[in-house]
Amino acid sequence: xxxxxxxxxxxxxxxxxxxxxxxxxxxxxxxxxxxxxxxxxxxxxxxxxxxxxxxxxxxxxxxxxxxxxxxxxxxxxxxxxxxxxxxxxxxxxxxxxxxxxxxxxxxxxxxxxxxxxxxxxxxxxxxxxxxxxxxxxxxxxxxxxxxxxxxxxxxxxxxxxxxxxxxxxxxxxxxxxxxxxxxxxxxxxxxxxxxxxxxxxxxxxxxxxxxxxxxxxxxxxxxxxxxxxxxxxxxxxxxxxxxxxxxxxxxxxxxxxxxxxxxxxxxxxxxxxxxxxxxxxxxxxxxxxxxxxxxxxxxxxxxxxxxxxxxxxxxxxxxxxxxxxxxxxxxxxxxxxxxxxxxxxxxxxxxxxxxxxxxxxxxxxxxxxxxxxxxxxx
Numbered sequence: 001x002x003x004x005x006x007x008x009x010x011x012x013x014x015x016x017x018x019x020x021x022x023x024x025x026x027x028x029x030x031x032x033x034x035x036x037x038x039x040x041x042x043x044x045x046x047x048x049x050x051x052x053x054x055x056x057x058x059x060x061x062x063x064x065x066x067x068x069x070x071x072x073x074x075x076x077x078x079x080x081x082x083x084x085x086x087x088x089x090x091x092x093x094x095x096x097x098x099x100x101x102x103x104x105x106x107x108x109x110x111x112x113x114x115x116x117x118x119x120x121x122x123x124x125x126x127x128x129x130x131x132x133x134x135x136x137x138x139x140x141x142x143x144x145x146x147x148x149x150x151x152x153x154x155x156x157x158x159x160x161x162x163x164x165x166x167x168x169x170x171x172x173x174x175x176x177x178x179x180x181x182x183x184x185x186x187x188x189x190x191x192x193x194x195x196x197x198x199x200x201x202x203x204x205x206x207x208x209x210x211x212x213x214x215x216x217x218x219x220x221x222x223x224x225x226x227x228x229x230x231x232x233x234x235x236x237x238x239x240x241x242x243x244x245x246x247x248x249x250x251x252x253x254x255x256x257x258x259x260x261x262x263x264x265x266x267x268x269x270x271x272x273x274x275x276x277x278x279x280x281x282x283x284x285x286x287x288x289x290x291x292x293x294x295x296x297x298x299x300x301x302x303x304x305x306x307x308x309x310x311x312x313x314x315x316x317x318x319x320x321x322x323x324x325x326x327x328x329x330x331x332x333x334x335x336x337x338x339x340x341x342x343x344x345x346x347x348x349x350x351x352x353x354x355x356x357x358x359x360x361x362x363x364x365x366x367x368x369x370x371x372x373x374x375x376x377x378x
Contacts, residue, residue, distance in 0.1 A: 005208030008066045010194035012077060012095050013251035014138075014322065016146040019094040020254045025192045026067070026078055026097075027087050032105050034084065034356055037091035040111030042329065043336030045345035046090045047075040049111070052349040053088060054079045057357060070197040070251075072326055073204055086356045109348065116339040123335060130332040137325035144318035145198065149252050151311040155304055156225045159292045165229055167291045172233030175218070176241070179267055180234075183242030190239060195248040195259045196276065200322040203315070205276045214261055214268035219282035224304070226288040227271045231257035234269060238262055274312070 013020040027035060038046045047069070054064045054076075067078035067089075078089040091097040091108075099106030120127070196205040210217060220227040228250075235257065238245050248259035260269045272278050289297070297304070 005212050006066050007064070007209050007212055008068055008206045009209060009248075010070050010077075010197040010206075010251075011067050012070050012197075013194050013249075013254060014070050014141060014145065014198045014318075015251055015254055016142065016149040017254075018142050020251070021095055022192050022194065022249075023078075023089065023095045023097050026080060026089060027085070028191075029100055031085050032087075034086035035097075035099070035106040036088045036109050036352055036356070037097050037099065037106055038088065038109050038111055039091055040114070041092065041336065043333035044111040044114055044340055045342060045349075046092075046111055047077075048342075049345060049349040049352060050076045050079045050088050050090075052346070053353045053356065056353045057081055057084075060357060062357070068197070068206075070194075070199055071322070071329070073197065073199050073201060081356060084356055088352060088356070109352065111345065111348065114341045114344045114348075115336070116341070119339040120336070126335055127332070130328060130335060134325055134328040134332060137321045137328060141318045141321035141325065144314045144321065145252065148311040148314035148318065151307045151314070152225055152252065155307055158300060158304070159224055159226060159296060160229070161293055161296070164226070164292055168226075168229040169233050171286070171291070172230055172237060175234065176237040179216075179265065180238050180241045180243060180262070183264075185242040188239040188241070188243040188245060190235070190245050190247050192247050192249065194251055195270075196251055198251050198315070198318060198322070200319065200326040202319050203275045205270075207270065207279060210259070210261060210268045210270055211280070213263040213266070215266045216268070216283040217278065217280070218267075218269045219278045219285045220269060220271045220288055221285060222271050222273045222288040223308075224289060224292065225253075225256075226292060227258070228253075228256040230286075230288070231260055231269060231271075234260055 011022045011026060013022075038049065040046055054066065057064050057079075062081055062083045065080035065082065066076060067080065069075040069077045069090075076090075077095060078087055080087045089095075089097050097106075099108075195207075195209065196203060220230065235245055235247055238260070243262050243264055246261040246263070247257060248261070250256050250258040258271050262268070270278055
């Protein structure tokens with residue numbers, strides 16, 4: 001029996017400038033009904049709690065959007081329940097989440113209360129040492145990413161000519177006329193999500209998420225980072241035509257687009273190259289490199305090859321540092337685990353599931369009961 005892939009994204013990125021957050025994009029403020037903000041340090045069960053609530057939601061047939069942790073993709077930083085307009089998020093550093101309507105929409109959940117504070121005081125020195133080594137590894141990873149990004153930016157600047165920009169605009173216009181005719185509504189909305197992340201496991205791209213939401217996939221085969229030019233035009237055209245778009249920036253360049261998804265049209269545009277390989281036959285395949293100036297490519301062949309090799313080596317070093325950080329974080333969690341009341345964490349998870357999954361059902365029952373009473377009175 002085959003199961004459909006989960007819808008999984010990242011809202012935080014290990015970027016050249018440090019941790020880059022899109023956590024303000026988790027829920028539309030105008031539509032949000034419930035947001036539980038978890039507080040608590042390492043090993044206190046935040047990811048476990050979210051996983052338990054997500055499993056309960058799926059058992060009820062509800063959609064779940066999983067937000068993975070870029071520091072540890074096997075852990076969760078948030079879950080979104082679109083059918084409930086609700087979410088749970090880890091609101092601790094570095095992805096601090098501040099409430100907009102405290103009490104009315106957002107509520108804090110203190111998992112730090114599950115710690116044995118007296119016990120942890122006894123190992124304070126060990127905790128401080130583990131914390132420092134963990135942060136030092138991240139600082140080194142960010143330095144490597146910064147150097148890799150500089151080389152990548154140099155390649156893009158070399159090949160991004162006015163002629164190339166004109167070609168991209170023309171190609172985008174043709175695609176939009178074929179795929180994105182006007183919806184008949186107003187302008188579309190854009191949500192931002194990272195589909196890719198630089199992690200201790202390497203560069204990960206959640207292509208299963210694309211597969212789950214879109215049948216038609218344009219693959220942009222891109223060696224030199226030119227796809228952003230095309231995606232910018234496609235985003236603007238799709239929004240103007242009235243379609244909602246999930247815009248996915250690059251973790252290495254959060255101000256540049258890497259992927260686009262239009263679930264209403266079952267249409268996606270994904271960038272591939274290096275470790276990012278689309279695992280299926282695409283609906284269309286566009287070679288970004290073929291649109292660049294051939295003479296420029298040939299004249300700078302050695303420079304481009306050297307730049308790619310060095311930036312790849314720097315990315316490997318960044319991943320190695322992230323792997324060291326992950327190992328130290330695991331050590332930190334092992335120090336904390338014996339001093340966590342996991343029974344209390346489970347009880348809190350049950351409460352959270354009841355709050356997010358039960359209230360709307362009860363509200364629905366009240367509405368049905370009111371309608372039944374009206375019909376009876378009539």
